[in-house]
Amino acid sequence: MEWQLMTDEQKDITGMIRNFLEKELAPIVPECEEKSEFPMEVFKKIGEIGLWGLDIPEEYGGPGFDLQTLSLIREEFGRVDCGFAVSFGAATVGFKQVLAGGNEQQKQAMAKRLLNGEISAMCITEPQSGSDVAGTKTKAVRSGDEYIINGTKTFITNGGLANVYIVVAVTNPDLGSRGLSCFIVERDAPGVSVGKEENKMGIRLSNTTDVVFQNVHVPVENRIGEEGDGFKIVMKALEKSRPICIAPLIGMAQRAIEIAAEYCRVRTPYGKPIGKLQGIQFKIADMEIQLQTARAIMMYAAKVADEGKPISCLGSISKTYVSEAAFTIIDEALQILGGYGYSKEYPIEKMLRDVRVYRIFEGTNEVQRQIIGKTVIGKC
Amino acid sequence: MKILVCVKQVPDTTEIRIDPETNTLIRSGVPSIVNPFDKNALEAALQLKDQYGAEVTVLSMGPAQAADALRECYAMGADHMVLVSDRAFGGADTLATSYTLAAAIRSLGEFDIIFCGKQAIDGDTAQVGPELAEHLGIAQVTYVAGIERKEDYLILKKEQEDCYEKIQVRMPVLLTAVKSLNEPRYPNVMKKMKANRMEVLTLTAKDLPELIPEKLGLKGSPTKVKKTFVPSVRKAGVMILGGDASGKVSELLDKLTEAKITL
Numbered sequence: 001m002e003w004q005l006m007t008d009e010q011k012d013i014t015g016m017i018r019n020f021l022e023k024e025l026a027p028i029v030p031e032c033e034e035k036s037e038f039p040m041e042v043f044k045k046i047g048e049i050g051l052w053g054l055d056i057p058e059e060y061g062g063p064g065f066d067l068q069t070l071s072l073i074r075e076e077f078g079r080v081d082c083g084f085a086v087s088f089g090a091a092t093v094g095f096k097q098v099l100a101g102g103n104e105q106q107k108q109a110m111a112k113r114l115l116n117g118e119i120s121a122m123c124i125t126e127p128q129s130g131s132d133v134a135g136t137k138t139k140a141v142r143s144g145d146e147y148i149i150n151g152t153k154t155f156i157t158n159g160g161l162a163n164v165y166i167v168v169a170v171t172n173p174d175l176g177s178r179g180l181s182c183f184i185v186e187r188d189a190p191g192v193s194v195g196k197e198e199n200k201m202g203i204r205l206s207n208t209t210d211v212v213f214q215n216v217h218v219p220v221e222n223r224i225g226e227e228g229d230g231f232k233i234v235m236k237a238l239e240k241s242r243p244i245c246i247a248p249l250i251g252m253a254q255r256a257i258e259i260a261a262e263y264c265r266v267r268t269p270y271g272k273p274i275g276k277l278q279g280i281q282f283k284i285a286d287m288e289i290q291l292q293t294a295r296a297i298m299m300y301a302a303k304v305a306d307e308g309k310p311i312s313c314l315g316s317i318s319k320t321y322v323s324e325a326a327f328t329i330i331d332e333a334l335q336i337l338g339g340y341g342y343s344k345e346y347p348i349e350k351m352l353r354d355v356r357v358y359r360i361f362e363g364t365n366e367v368q369r370q371i372i373g374k375t376v377i378g379k380c
Numbered sequence: 381m382k383i384l385v386c387v388k389q390v391p392d393t394t395e396i397r398i399d400p401e402t403n404t405l406i407r408s409g410v411p412s413i414v415n416p417f418d419k420n421a422l423e424a425a426l427q428l429k430d431q432y433g434a435e436v437t438v439l440s441m442g443p444a445q446a447a448d449a450l451r452e453c454y455a456m457g458a459d460h461m462v463l464v465s466d467r468a469f470g471g472a473d474t475l476a477t478s479y480t481l482a483a484a485i486r487s488l489g490e491f492d493i494i495f496c497g498k499q500a501i502d503g504d505t506a507q508v509g510p511e512l513a514e515h516l517g518i519a520q521v522t523y524v525a526g527i528e529r530k531e532d533y534l535i536l537k538k539e540q541e542d543c544y545e546k547i548q549v550r551m552p553v554l555l556t557a558v559k560s561l562n563e564p565r566y567p568n569v570m571k572k573m574k575a576n577r578m579e580v581l582t583l584t585a586k587d588l589p590e591l592i593p594e595k596l597g598l599k600g601s602p603t604k605v606k607k608t609f610v611p612s613v614r615k616a617g618v619m620i621l622g623g624d625a626s627g628k629v630s631e632l633l634d635k636l637t638e639a640k641i642t643l
Contacts, residue, residue, distance in 0.1 A: 013569055020566050050570035063570060
């Protein structure tokens, strides 16, 4: 069951996007999945129908969609392929960082680039530090009116596709998390190289690579905010994107339920469809309950964020609940399809491989639980 | 160049189901779409616009909701939308439709090219385009599968059943488009949102004073659709083969008795 409170405009937009993705993306997913390749030609066509820079606000030239509408749009992407949804969604991450702490000139410039189809990537994670952002080892050393950046970033979404990176680096090693700064680094700056692409379990259409910085010279104007603002900027940007980063899962989980329900109608052991068995009805019911509650919490968090109210705790709740609910839904869908669920000939096994990462990235669910617990308990 | 494209909003006939109990078409809940051949026509206009620069107007005759079809066309790249709508036009067959559309077109000015789809997927008559050309007194080429422009001439590839014709014609001209002419582009999401907020120019009977009331709508329609029905499915027959004549006759009598067809 889809979101029952869709406005006419939301129905119009999601209908157009669904039609486009079914024709342009769905047919090539199996081949891209096999090769673990992001289909750039689809990204280009998406620009032609006006969808680059989806989450850029109106004041910076973007469509200015609210988070609820963005969620519904992202559901459509997840319905077809979560990997594509991840890379497409992350393409505008550069603007979020700049919005969180940059100056007006940086915001205007970044928005313009992303609206024109350029791709950005956020470089935080390193081989030894994912959750532990303060454990960053990449260094940015000031030299005159430049910084020189050295370090390796890993598991970077769009590492191999990006035109521009947002890099978190240590500018003052003695200050821990308050010694980090953010920099805008061009892909073609000398010393930047893209490392191996990850051979991932799932979301294989998304591009994930190492990015290596070797004596990369970056002008001072490319620093976002002041020295030491890095941690604050990253946390603020992540907090804004967290409530709906899991929206593609809702689309994918809904499709899993549709596939399982269809199977219930046609699979007829013991002379009748399995859809007539209470045990199966209860499974589907539990899946649908989880889907509706997952979407409801996500849309609630989206509305709270849109109204500018504190979103840290609710955003974490949304991310945690939806990623775990979607996993359960898809796992049960696989169980209902039985042997066919386990086969690569049917879409469910891929969905299970795709959903798994969502408990890990965008802040692991363990970190989210820390945030939620600490918020509710307060100082003690 | 000034180009006009006639479009019709039609039910998506690929989505129509047959009610197994009454053997009639289930019309409710069927989505409305822009007639697919009209999209080929519009795409051709937009390609000419991309290549040579042109103002493209889309025109539709229908109820108020036909404005949605026009908005989708705007989102594909049309510049102006015009809806011809009035209770007096309702129930029109192809003749009354083309009569009304011709008046509307005359009121909008001169056009170098008027595009239509070859036929609408609900009526399937393929008559409005050619009738329109006659009302307007301009040349027409139907079943256009290819277009080339040479100044104020067009060189057209016309699709026939077993060959193609190459036809040169001077503008103004009316063309009807077939599917193989092109692959229509997707509507742009941002333009559609803009179109949703725009007023669509609507021409009523009052705005077209030259129209003679007796020639409009149901009254002005010499043809009427009496009934739409699904043909009954013929069941396979039974073949009686082998053996001699009297054996086959016995078998036939048995089968006729079984089927309760008494002699």
